[in-house]
Amino acid sequence: LNPDLILGLTGCLGxxxxxxxxxxxxxxxxVxxxxxxxxxxxxxxxxxxTGKSFVWTGFDQEKVYSIPELSGDLPKAPGPSAFVNIIKGCDKFCTFCIVPFTRGREKSREPEELFEEIRHLVNHGAKEIILLxxxxxxxxxxxxxxxMPFHELLYRVAEIPGVQRLRFTTSHPNDFTRDTIRAYRDLDILVNHLHLPVQSGNNQVLRAMRRDHTIEEYLDLLAELKSEVPGISLSTDIIVGFPGETDEAFEDTLKIMEEVGYSSSFMFAxxxxxxxxxxxLPDLVPEETKKRRLQETISLQSRQTEQQGQSFIGKNVEVLIEGRSSKPGYIFKGRNPQYWNVNMQGGEGILKAGETVNVQVEQVSGHSLNGKAIV
Incomplete structure (x- = not known):
C-alpha cells in the first residue's frame, strides 16, 4: 500500500x-x-x-546528554501537555531490569538547554510540562x-513564564529528597501527584530486587510528603511473583497498597x-500463582480507585483540556492536578484545548471522572 514507507524499531529491545x-x-x-x-x-x-537495512546501537561516550539542534527539531504544535527529557540511563541496577544494560549510565542534559526547550514549547502552546x-x-x-540538583531544576522551570502546570516521572525512593518534598510545598504549579514505584511491600523481596531501601524508609518518605502536601495523589509500580516471593511476602504488598492508598498502579506479574x-535467581514462583496474585492486586487497586473516585462526585475539579473526548456523549477530555482523566460535557464552541476549566464531577468510571464543564 505504501512502498515508500520506512519502518524502524528503536529502544531497549533494539x-x-x-x-x-x-x-x-x-x-x-x-534497528x-x-x-x-x-x-x-x-x-x-x-x-x-542506500536502500539497505542496518543496525545502529552502542552507547555514546559523552558524559552529558544533549539534544543540540533545538530550533529545527522541536514540535511547532506540541499540544497543551508536553514531555521534556531531562536525563537518560540508569545507575540503579535493579535485578529485574534491563535498562542499565540497554540505556547505559545516567546522563543529564544541561539546564540551559532544557530551559530553551521549555520556553519554545510554551511559546508554541504548551501549558503543562512533564519532565521525563x-x-x-x-x-x-x-x-x-x-x-544543578533536581529540586533546584523544579524551581527554575517554575520561573519560566507561561508554564501553568509542572509534573515529573519517574522517581526512585532512594533519590527522592526532602528538598523535593519542599518544592511540592512551595511551588503552586507543581501539581499534587507523585508516581513513586514501590515494586513490593516486603523487605526480603526488595533486597532480592536490589532496590536498596526498606519498606519502612519508603513509608516514612510518603508520611513526610503527605504532611507537607495534604491531598497529594500517589501512584506506583508493583511486581508480583518475583523469585522467592512467598504468600506472606505477597500479603505484605497488599498491606502496603491499603496503607498508602494509591489512586492507580501499574501492576505486573x-x-x-x-x-x-x-x-x-532460584525459587521461581509458579505461573498460576503469579496470575492469581496479579488478579488480587488488580482487584484491590480497582476497589481503591473506585473509592477515591467517589470522593470527587459533586465536587468541582480543575481540568486542563487536552483535546476531544472519545467517550460518547462527552465533548472534551483532560486531567485534573491529581492526574485523573476527566471527560466533560458542555463548552462546545466556547472552550478549546489548552484552556483550564472547572468541571463538576457526576460519575466515576475506573480512573476517569465524568462531568459538566462550568462555563
Whole structure:
C-alpha cells in the first residue's frame, strides 16, 4: 500500500537484540538503540540513500546528554501537555531490569538547554510540562558544566513564564529528597501527584530486587510528603511473583497498597529478562500463582480507585483540556492536578484545548471522572 514507507524499531529491545531483530523481522529498515534516537533523521536518510537495512546501537561516550539542534527539531504544535527529557540511563541496577544494560549510565542534559526547550514549547502552546527520565531525581548528579540538583531544576522551570502546570516521572525512593518534598510545598504549579514505584511491600523481596531501601524508609518518605502536601495523589509500580516471593511476602504488598492508598498502579506479574541478574535467581514462583496474585492486586487497586473516585462526585475539579473526548456523549477530555482523566460535557464552541476549566464531577468510571464543564 505504501512502498515508500520506512519502518524502524528503536529502544531497549533494539539495543539488546540488534541483528536478531532484522532476521526475525526482515521488513524493518533499521534497528536503533536508545542512544541513537536523536539521530533518527540520519537513519531515515541512510535508508533512502542506500536502500539497505542496518543496525545502529552502542552507547555514546559523552558524559552529558544533549539534544543540540533545538530550533529545527522541536514540535511547532506540541499540544497543551508536553514531555521534556531531562536525563537518560540508569545507575540503579535493579535485578529485574534491563535498562542499565540497554540505556547505559545516567546522563543529564544541561539546564540551559532544557530551559530553551521549555520556553519554545510554551511559546508554541504548551501549558503543562512533564519532565521525563528513568530516574528524574538523579538529575544533575554528575557531568554537567553547570551542576544543578533536581529540586533546584523544579524551581527554575517554575520561573519560566507561561508554564501553568509542572509534573515529573519517574522517581526512585532512594533519590527522592526532602528538598523535593519542599518544592511540592512551595511551588503552586507543581501539581499534587507523585508516581513513586514501590515494586513490593516486603523487605526480603526488595533486597532480592536490589532496590536498596526498606519498606519502612519508603513509608516514612510518603508520611513526610503527605504532611507537607495534604491531598497529594500517589501512584506506583508493583511486581508480583518475583523469585522467592512467598504468600506472606505477597500479603505484605497488599498491606502496603491499603496503607498508602494509591489512586492507580501499574501492576505486573514478574517475567524473566535475559541478561538481568534476576534471571539467575532460584525459587521461581509458579505461573498460576503469579496470575492469581496479579488478579488480587488488580482487584484491590480497582476497589481503591473506585473509592477515591467517589470522593470527587459533586465536587468541582480543575481540568486542563487536552483535546476531544472519545467517550460518547462527552465533548472534551483532560486531567485534573491529581492526574485523573476527566471527560466533560458542555463548552462546545466556547472552550478549546489548552484552556483550564472547572468541571463538576457526576460519575466515576475506573480512573476517569465524568462531568459538566462550568462555563
Amino acid at each position: 539495543q539488546q537484540e540488534g541483528e536478531k531483530l532484522l532476521k526475525r523481522m526482515p521488513y524493518l529498515d533499521f 536503533m538503540g536508545p542512544d541513537q534516537v536523536e539521530g533518527i533523521a540520519q537513519a531515515v536518510d541512510r535508508v533512502r540513500n 527520565g528513568q530516574n528524574v531525581n538523579s538529575y544533575g548528579k554528575r557531568g554537567l558544566k553547570n551542576p 514478574y517475567s524473566p529478562r535475559p541478561g538481568t541478574p534476576a534471571n539467575e
